[in-house]
Amino acid sequence: MTWNEDWGRISAIARKDLITERRSKAGFNSVAALGVTMLVLFGFAFGPDAQALRDAAAGALWLAILFAGVLAFNRSYQVELESGALDELLQYPGARWTIYAGKLISNLIFVSLMLAIVVAAGIVLFQIHIPSAWPMLLVTLLLGIVGLVTLGTFYAAMASRTRAREVLLPLLLFPMLVPVLLAAMSASKALLGGDLMHEASAWIRLLLGYDVIFLVAALFAFEHVIEV
Amino acid sequence: MDLQSDLPIDAIRVARRFGSKWVLRGVSLRVHSGEVVGLLGANGSGKSTMLRILATLLRPNAGTASIYGHDVVSAADEVRRTVGILAHAPGLYDDLTARENLRFAAEMSGLPTTDLGSLLGEVGLSEVADERVRGFSSGMQRRLAVARLMLRRPQLLLLDEPYSNLDSDGIVLMNSLISRTARGGGASLIVLHELAPASGILDRTVTIVDGRIAKPEKPASYRVPVSAAGAIS
Amino acid sequence: MVVPRPGAWRWFGVFAFAFLIFTQTLAILTSPPDRDMGDLEKILYVHVPAAWITFLSFFVVLAFSARYLWKGREKDDLLAAAAAEVGATFNGLTLLLGMIWGRPAWGVWWTWDARLTSTLVLFLIFVGYLALREFVDDAQRRAQWSAVVGALGAINVPIVYMSVRWWRTLHQIQSNPNTMDPAYVLGLRANAFAFLFIMIYFIHQRYVIASLQRATEHAAEAVALGGQQE
Amino acid sequence: MTRNWTFVIAAYSLTWAVILGYLVRLHRGRRRAESAYDTAMAETRAGDR
Numbered sequence: 013m014t015w016n017e018d019w020g021r022i023s024a025i026a027r028k029d030l031i032t033e034r035r036s037k038a039g040f041n042s043v044a045a046l047g048v049t050m051l052v053l054f055g056f057a058f059g060p061d062a063q064a065l066r067d068a069a070a071g072a073l074w075l076a077i078l079f080a081g082v083l084a085f086n087r088s089y090q091v092e093l094e095s096g097a098l099d100e101l102l103q104y105p106g107a108r109w110t111i112y113a114g115k116l117i118s119n120l121i122f123v124s125l126m127l128a129i130v131v132a133a134g135i136v137l138f139q140i141h142i143p144s145a146w147p148m149l150l151v152t153l154l155l156g157i158v159g160l161v162t163l164g165t166f167y168a169a170m171a172s173r174t175r176a177r178e179v180l181l182p183l184l185l186f187p188m189l190v191p192v193l194l195a196a197m198s199a200s201k202a203l204l205g206g207d208l209m210h211e212a213s214a215w216i217r218l219l220l221g222y223d224v225i226f227l228v229a230a231l232f233a234f235e236h237v238i239e240v
Numbered sequence: 241m242d243l244q245s246d247l248p249i250d251a252i253r254v255a256r257r258f259g260s261k262w263v264l265r266g267v268s269l270r271v272h273s274g275e276v277v278g279l280l281g282a283n284g285s286g287k288s289t290m291l292r293i294l295a296t297l298l299r300p301n302a303g304t305a306s307i308y309g310h311d312v313v314s315a316a317d318e319v320r321r322t323v324g325i326l327a328h329a330p331g332l333y334d335d336l337t338a339r340e341n342l343r344f345a346a347e348m349s350g351l352p353t354t355d356l357g358s359l360l361g362e363v364g365l366s367e368v369a370d371e372r373v374r375g376f377s378s379g380m381q382r383r384l385a386v387a388r389l390m391l392r393r394p395q396l397l398l399l400d401e402p403y404s405n406l407d408s409d410g411i412v413l414m415n416s417l418i419s420r421t422a423r424g425g426g427a428s429l430i431v432l433h434e435l436a437p438a439s440g441i442l443d444r445t446v447t448i449v450d451g452r453i454a455k456p457e458k459p460a461s462y463r464v465p466v467s468a469a470g471a472i473s
Numbered sequence: 474m475v476v477p478r479p480g481a482w483r484w485f486g487v488f489a490f491a492f493l494i495f496t497q498t499l500a501i502l503t504s505p506p507d508r509d510m511g512d513l514e515k516i517l518y519v520h521v522p523a524a525w526i527t528f529l530s531f532f533v534v535l536a537f538s539a540r541y542l543w544k545g546r547e548k549d550d551l552l553a554a555a556a557a558e559v560g561a562t563f564n565g566l567t568l569l570l571g572m573i574w575g576r577p578a579w580g581v582w583w584t585w586d587a588r589l590t591s592t593l594v595l596f597l598i599f600v601g602y603l604a605l606r607e608f609v610d611d612a613q614r615r616a617q618w619s620a621v622v623g624a625l626g627a628i629n630v631p632i633v634y635m636s637v638r639w640w641r642t643l644h645q646i647q648s649n650p651n652t653m654d655p656a657y658v659l660g661l662r663a664n665a666f667a668f669l670f671i672m673i674y675f676i677h678q679r680y681v682i683a684s685l686q687r688a689t690e691h692a693a694e695a696v697a698l699g700g701q702q703e
Numbered sequence: 704m705t706r707n708w709t710f711v712i713a714a715y716s717l718t719w720a721v722i723l724g725y726l727v728r729l730h731r732g733r734r735r736a737e738s739a740y741d742t743a744m745a746e747t748r749a750g751d752r
Contacts, residue, residue, distance in 0.1 A: 017350045024347035028333060028340075035335040035372070096329030099297050104348040105320040170618050174608045183604055184622060187597035188629055191636040198640060218636055229628065233621045236542060239316075255698055259610055260690070262697035299613060302698065493722075497715070513707045516714040523718070559725075566721045573714045577707050671722060678729040685736035692743035 018110050025114025032091055033122060039087060047080035047130040055137050062139050069138035070200035074193055076130050081123050081160055082182055085168035088115055112165065112234040119161045127157060140204060148212060149203045155219040156196030162223060163188050166230040169237050195219045246309040248273055248396045248427035249294060253303035256289050263289045265451035266303060276418055276428045276441050281448035287431040291398045295325040307396060324394030326402050330381040334374040338365050338384050341373060345388045363387040363413060378405040390417060397421055397428040403437040411437045482677055489670035496667040500660035513577055518660050520570040522668035527567050530560030530672055531595065535627035538620040550616035553623055555679035557602050559672060564596045587638035594633045598626040
């Protein structure tokens with residue numbers, strides 16, 4: 013069980029998922045469209061006052077990504093459940109965490125692309141001024157996405173195989189994501205406002221800690237989730 | 241466990257339920273090296289469940305089973321290295337081409353990805369090698385699944401109605417894979433609805449009735465079709 | 474599977490309830506009205522123990538979930554499920570009592586402070602846990618999945634608490650027994666023990682029910698397998 | 704301060720309602736589980752014959 017073999021499996025799964033997503037463009041397009049639609053609706057809820065919109069922007073962005081992400085996570089296992097591919101996937105020897113890692117990578121790329129579209133739309137719709145500390149903002153976005161995808165990919169492995177997957181995934185996932193969403197929203201909001209209180213870095217550290225803890229936990233626990 | 245623990249299949253009182261319904265009620269089955277065994281039974285008698293347990297895809301609720309001496313629960317990884325299952329569903333990715341599906345299987349099994357073209361030729365899919373599986377007929381999908389099985393060269397073949405949707409060429413292909421495996425010291429367990437396509441290669445059959453193996457000496461309520469019964473021996 | 478039979482446990486239950494009645498009467502009668510809050514402080518004798526029991530029972534869920542993942546024994550799964558159900562019940566009670574307290578004390582039913590918010594998130598996490606158990610039919614799958622969900626949920630609780638506290642540090646600093654009147658401390662401690670006994674009794678009862686159901690399934694199994702099992 | 708007694712009474716009644724409600728639920732569940740178990744055991748013994 014060399015690292016090369018494991019990496020071969022991880023990259024095979026990630027590549028397979030990405031090719032599938034690219035060929036069925038409808039999936040990505042509609043999920044991204046949903047994210048942008050959510051932003052428009054948030055705009056109605058908080059607008060049209062420009063300052064109120066800017067204050068709500070960080071929260072609206074993360075919620076749009078969250079809801080669109082949940083669809084993406086379930087889809088990621090839907091591909092395996094169609095025509096019994098999951099059984100075939102479980103037939104290959106080797107460590108189970110590689111399946112999780114492969115799906116994690118493809119979901120990360122998928123959600124990051126979606127994030128780029130949603131953020132671009134958000135900058136226009138919510139009249140956001142890009143702050144000078146934009147590299148920090150980028151770090152926040154990435155760490156937030158990692159936290160979201162880490163648990164989303166993990167819980168979808170269970171929820172997508174139950175009778176009530178549409179309800180169960182958000183029900184399990186959203187309370188677990190409270191620290192990520194709070195930290196990502198607060199850090200984004202602080203950075204967009206110029207980070208006058210210097211609070212963004214504390215939130216980013218929290219995000220980093222959360223990501224590491226749950227990434228490790230998910231890698232260890234995935235075997236118990238997929239094997240039965 | 242005992243002297244025969246390196247049998248291709250050694251299942252002892254395997255039982256499995258779904259919810260409160262017992263599908264298998266204690267199936268004991270031994271298959272020796274070189275054997276090709278047909279598994280018969282009415283619809284819903286638990287044949288596919290038995291195959292899935294032997295392939296480590298389901299865990300038995302009671303009883304034990306081992307493949308070449310490796311327990312299907314505690315040594316699942318070793319079992320997966322020696323077993324190949326051809327399930328009902330082809331387990332292919334619709335949006336990948338035939339070649340990409342095979343390459344994925346090779347990469348997942350840690351095998352070289354060089355000889356895929358000739359393998360596709362062997363199952364008669366050269367011309368559609370770079371077309372997406374979504375457009376394939378069920379027979380073509382079956383052939384691709386067979387190619388994937390050939391790629392992995394398992395010692396023990398677990399085949400769930402392998403002849404369904406296959407034309408006569410496909411049946412010959414399937415049978416040659418089965419007999420090649422048997423000659424190499426491997427074994428096969430084949431779930432069958434009709435014996436005709438497998439008539440030339442079966443060594444014996446066992447029948448599952450009501451979740452148990454029917455005793456060969458006293459014929460159970462299940463009837464083997466007369467035309468096929470002659471072909472066993 | 475050994476089916477636990479009643480016996481000493483019945484007397485433990487009687488004792489737990491008698492003790493609870495005793496400690497609550499004691500607390501109501503002996504505690505002097507608070508300088509600022511008047512008789513409102515009497516709510517604390519149910520609210521605070523309920524909150525402690527909530528967190529304690531979810532620690533029990535974590536412990537049994539972890540042991541299930543480690544050893545794979547059915548018993549641990551059933552105990553974790555029992556503790557989760559009891560914990561969720563006390564969790565709901567804690568939240569409602571908090572509101573009843575908050576309305577006269579702060580003038581609002583709800584406030585987004587760290588303890589309240591993280592208690593609510595904890596409640597949602599374990600509602601998810603119990604829903605997962607409902608929706609998974611296969612016993613083994615249910616056990617494995619809920620053990621993982623229970624363990625991850627319990628890991629998350631301190632992180633939620635920390636993040637909400639950073640998000641909003643508004644309300645009173647955690648009161649600490651040293652600064653409180655000894656009369657309150659005694660009442661709180663006595664009630665905490667009473668709630669603890671009730672929790673243990675409830676978890677045990679819930680566990681007995683689950684093991685009876687499991688034993689029923691095993692009996693049906695023996696019938697279905699026609700005595701092939703020993 | 705008299706107004707606060709309503710809240711105190713509400714809190715204690717709620718506590719007892721929840722605890723006793725759950726107790727009743729447990730007792731019913733237990734009785735049902737025991738009778739189901741006894742039925743199943745009777746069937747097991749019948750199956751042995």
